[in-house]
Amino acid sequence: xxxxxxxxxxxxxxxxxxxxxxxxxxxxxxxxxxxxxxxxxxxxxxxxxxxxxxxxxxxxxxxxxxxxxxxxxxxxxxxxxxxxxxxxxxxxxxxxxxxxxxxxxxxxxxxxxxxxxxxxxxxxxxxxxxxxxxxxxxxxxxxxxxxxxxxxxxxxxxxxxxxxxxxx
Numbered sequence: 001x002x003x004x005x006x007x008x009x010x011x012x013x014x015x016x017x018x019x020x021x022x023x024x025x026x027x028x029x030x031x032x033x034x035x036x037x038x039x040x041x042x043x044x045x046x047x048x049x050x051x052x053x054x055x056x057x058x059x060x061x062x063x064x065x066x067x068x069x070x071x072x073x074x075x076x077x078x079x080x081x082x083x084x085x086x087x088x089x090x091x092x093x094x095x096x097x098x099x100x101x102x103x104x105x106x107x108x109x110x111x112x113x114x115x116x117x118x119x120x121x122x123x124x125x126x127x128x129x130x131x132x133x134x135x136x137x138x139x140x141x142x143x144x145x146x147x148x149x150x151x152x153x154x155x156x157x158x159x160x161x162x163x164x165x166x167x168x
Contacts, residue, residue, distance in 0.1 A: 001037060006030040024154060029053040044083040051076055054155045073153065077121075079104035087129065094137045097128035106156065119149035119156055 007029055014022035034048035053074040083100040087093035107118035125143030132138060147156055 002032075002034045004030075004032045004034075006032070025057050026155070027055045027057060028155070029055070042085050044081070046081040047079070049076065049078050052155070054153075073108065075106045075108060075153075075156075076110050077104050077106040093129050093139075094131050094134070095129050097126065099126050100124060116150055119147060119152055121156065122146045122148075
């Protein structure tokens with residue numbers, strides 16, 4: 001089992017044809033508790049709950065109408081993650097593969113989202129290694145994330161950017 005607190009400061013910029021059209025600055029406080037965390041052979045299964053608080057510190061810059069309500073809010077998330085890895089090294093693998101699947105259900109109150117069902121978040125990735133030599137391999141990866149629900153808040157919406165998934 002684990003208990004974790006994380007603080008993120010995010011500055012989300014959206015550009016259209018090279019001109020910044022939207023900007024949102026917010027701080028995220030996150031408390032994560034994982035009572036079930038199983039590591040067996042090369043499998044990892046985690047089941048936990050998380051509380052997120054989003055504090056929007058700056059006004060949103062926009063030259064177009066914003067379809068989001070930008071206000072401080074908190075969310076409860078319940079999630080399950082399953083991962084499997086046959087890679088030979090964590091940082092520089094030369095053969096094997098890595099698969100990760102995650103499902104999360106998020107709400108404002110512990111069980112409901114503004115008198116509606118909550119937001120569902122499904123994500124996953126699959127990476128495999130194609131060795132070219134003893135020290136060099138190519139690592140193609142397929143990953144994606146889908147968010148289901150009515151009125152998805154800005155903090156939960158999909159955004160493109162950065163070299164790694166899960167980062168803005």
